[in-house]
Amino acid sequence: MVTYSKEFHENMREASNKWESSFHPDTIKILLDEIEQLQKENKELVKDQIFLNCLQNYGVDNWVGYKDAQNEYRTIDFDD
Secondary structure (H helix, E strand, C coil): CCCCCHHHHHHHHHHHHHHHHCCCHHHHHHHHHHHHHHHHHHHHHHHHHHHHHHHHHCCHHHCCCHHHHHHHHHCCCCCC
């Protein structure tokens, strides 16, 4: 296990405080709000992925309309 000196920790704390104080409070609020939104979106994406896996496990590819859904999906431009 690596151990660091008290001086190292103090230097890191000082550098961190300087970095944090260089941001305007409004900027920090905006960044925290954005992080929160991204975390919510990520949670929804994970849930959607799990649901998709469940559908695939139960043979969604044999369902009526599956090919139509695939074709529609292929027409979506994700580069926007």
